[in-house]
Amino acid sequence: MKTHSGVLVIAEQCFGDIHRVSYELLGKGREISQKLGSPLYSLILGGEGLNVEELNYCGADKVFYMKNKCFEKPEEFLFKENIVRFIEEQKPEVVLIGATSFGRSCAPRIAASLKTGLTADCTDLYVDEEGNLIQIRPAFSNNILAHIKTITIPQIATIRYKEFNEGKRDTNRGINITVLDAYVSLNDKSEIIEIFKDSDFDITEAKVVVSVGRGIKKKEDLEMFKELVELLGGHLGASRAIVDAGFIGSAHQVGYSGSRVKPKVYIACGISGAPQHIAGMKEAELIIAINSDSSAPIFNYADIGYVGDLYEIIPKMIQALKNNK
C-alpha cells in the first residue's frame, strides 16, 4: 500500500481570476493520474467568489477551495504555509504548480518545507515503468533537456505556461468541491504595502508581438511601430538594449531576462538575434524578421525575412495593411 497517492494540481488565481495555466496542469495532470491509477485533485487558495467549478469541468475529480481574504494578494509565505499543511494531510504523490512568476517564487519554499525535491520550469512529464514521475526541463540557457527523477515524496514540479493543452472542459463532469478555511492567515514578517500596474497589458498573452531592437535610432521612432501593432491587434515588444536605453518600460522586454513569449506571430524589427533574445521568442508559431543586415542570426530562426531599412519598410507595411482593410 502506498503511503501517498493522487496527483495534486495547485491552481493559481490572480486577483480573482483563475490563471489559464491551471487548466493546462489539469490536462496534463489527468494523463499522469490515469497512468498512476490515482485521482486528480486540485487545490485553489483565494478570496470569495472564485469560479472553482471550472476546475472540476476541466478534469479535477475533487476540488479543494481554501477560502480566505488573506489569499486575495499574492504573498508567498502564507500560500506556502497553507499549501504545505494541506499536502501533509492529503498526502499526494505528485504536486504540479504553474511556473508563473508567483509559482516559481512559492514552489521552492513549499518543497523546502516538505524536505522534498523540486524540478523547475518543466516542459514535459511522463511516468516511467516503476511509476516515477519523470520531469523534463530545459537547462543551460535552453541548450539541453534534462530528464529528472525525484526520489522523495511528493514529487513536485513547476510547469511552464503554454506547454500543454488545457484539460477538456466537460460540464457534465460531477461537481465535487470542498471548501476549507486557511490554517494560517497572518504573516507578521512580511507586508504588502501596495499593488500597482505599470502596464495594462501582459505581453505573454499577446497573439501578435512586434518587437524592436537596436535598429531604431530614437525613442520617437517607436510611434510607427505602435501604429503597426495597433493594426495587427498585438503588443509592442523590445530587446533588452531598447529597454536599457530607456526607450520603453521593462514590461515590454522579450528575452531570457525579460518575458518569454509564444504568440501566433512575432515580428522582429531591427533585432539581430542575440541568443538571449532568441531564448524569449523562438517558440512563436511564425516569426517574421526585418533587418538591414542579411547575415543577422535572426534570419536563422525566422520563417519570412526582409533585408532592408526599417524606416522604409515599416511605413510601407502600415500603408499596405491599411489598404487591405
Added chain:
Amino acid sequence: MKVVVLVKEVPDMGKVRFDTEKGVVDRSSADAQINPFDLNALQAAVDLKNLYNGEVTVITMGPLRAERTLRDAYARGADNCVLLSDKHFSGADTFATSRTIAAYISKLYDYDVIICGEKSIDGDTAQVGGEVADILNIPHAYYVEKINSISDKEIVVTINSLCGSKQLRKMKLPALISVTKNINRNELPTVKRKLKSLKIQVEKFGLSNLIDYISEEDTGFKGSPTKVIKVVVPKEKIKECKVYKDDFRGFFSDVLGALKDKKVL
C-alpha cells in the same frame, strides 16, 4: 548593515560546447565565470554597503578553483569571500545546495539581508533563494527591481512582477531578496581592487566546519532528492527562412498570407 550575496560559478555560455551524441555538457570547453545575474546581486549589495556603511560577504559553493570567482567578487567590492567546498558537497541539487548554504549562514548568525541573482544561466532553476529563505525561516521576495528603503529592522522593495502586477513589499530583517538585471548597472572593478583581490584570503569551509548545522547525508549527491537520469542535447533547428530583398510586394503578400493563415487578420 551585513549583506550576504550568494553567487554561482557558471560556464561561459557563449563558448561552452554540448555533445549532441552523448548528451553531455563539456564544461572544460569554456572558462568558468561568475553567473551574470549574480553580478547584479553583488552590485546591489555593494551599493547598500556604500550607502549604509555595511559589510558584504560573498558565498559560493563549488570546487577549489571557484576561488577565482570569489576573487573577482572581491575586486567588484565584496569584503569577505567564503568558499564552501568539500568532496561530500559535490553532485548537489538545489535542495542539498540550499541546505549547505543555509547551514553556513546559520553558523554566520549575524546578517541582515541575503541577496541573490534572479537565476543562474546554467541550471536556470531560480530555486536556491527561496529554499534558503525557507530553511532559515526568513521572508523573501523574488524579482526585486528596486530597494526602496532599508533600516535596522526592515526592508521595503519593489517587486517587478507577481501575478502581472508590481508590488511594494515590506519585510522584517533578516530577509532574502533576488534581484532582476534591471535593478542596477554593474560597475567595473578598479585596477587597485583587482590587484588586491589576488592577495586576499578566501575563507574555506568544508563539512567538518559545518557539522553542528548539517549532517553528511543531507549534502551533495546523497542529500539530493532530485536525480538527473538523462540529458538530451537537441540539435538546434535552423529554419528555412524565405528572405526577400528589394521585393516588398512579394514579401508583403507572403506576410499577409501568413497573418490570415494564423487568423490574426
